[in-house]
Amino acid sequence: MADLQLTRDFPVSPDRLFAAVTQQADLLQWWGPEGMHCPEHALDLSQLGPWHSVMVNADGERFKVSGQVTSYDPPRSVGFTWAWHDPEDNRGAESHVTFTVTGTESGSRLVLDHRELGDDEIAANHNEGWSSSLRKLDALLG
Template structure:
């Protein structure tokens, strides 16, 4: 198993950053890599329970991911499981993501811990996806 950790600084107060990762309307503005839309979702990161999104690329490719929100600790962290679905709808390997918000000198820091990925290739793919997604968040939050 492989783990991935990313950190990004945001020029906002931690409570504002937490709102952007927990409020569904805000979350949908940046969820998914650049070029993706999220027309289908059951996404509530304010309480524990199931979640699901379908991201669609500019080429029309569909990417279904789902899991369970395992914890919500406002204004500090949200944890959830993560599993991609194949074209037949079967859910694959499950990993775990924790989004943590900390105060920083410049405002707030978001830490993404994505654990229990299958291998380094999957971690590299997720790194690229998360980095693109964080770029979208920075553009929205400023």
Template sequence: MTDVSIERVFSAPQEKVFSFITETENLLKWWGPEGITIAENNLNFSACGPWFSVMVNGEGERFKVSGLVTSVDPPNSVSFTWGWHDDRDIRGAESHVTVTLSADKSGGTKFELVHRDLTDEEAGVRHNEGWTSSLRKLEQFVNS
């Protein structure tokens, strides 16, 4: 198993950042790597329960991921499971994501994402790239 850990500091206050990682309207602004659109979803990380999204790349390929929101502690953290679906819509191996926020000394927000239990190194590299790209989009929204 492989884990990915990514940290950022955003200039926005913690409550604003938390709204962008939990509320549907805000999630849809940054969810998925650059160049991806969200074709279908029930993204809502503000309460425990199921979620899914279908991402579509520039070539029209569809990528479905789903899971359960397992913990929500406003405005400090959210945790959820994560599993990719194959082309027959069969869900694969489950991994776990936790996003933790804390106020920093300058009035901004320290953001930490940990994606645990990925199947192997290659999955770790791909998820690190995907999250890094997604977080570039998030940064544009929360810091504006």
């Protein structure tokens, strides 16, 4: 199984960063790669239970992902399962994501761990997607 870990620093307090990665109003501004938006969602990582989002690109292609928020420890971490749906809305292989927030001298740090991704190609695709999404988060908080 391949795993992915990304680390980014932000010039905001840990509380602000944690809100940005868990609260629906902020999530909808950065969730999904650049050029995507989420017109359909139950995207609130601030409580245990199910979540989902449908990301749509400029060509109108739809990409649905869903899971369960499995842990919520404000303002330190949130964990959730993650699985893509196929065009018939069948849920695929499940992986697990954890966002961990810590304070730094200049603000806060986000560590994104995405575990059990299958193979290296899947991990590379998620690296590209998460990296693009984190650029949007940087623009939101920068």
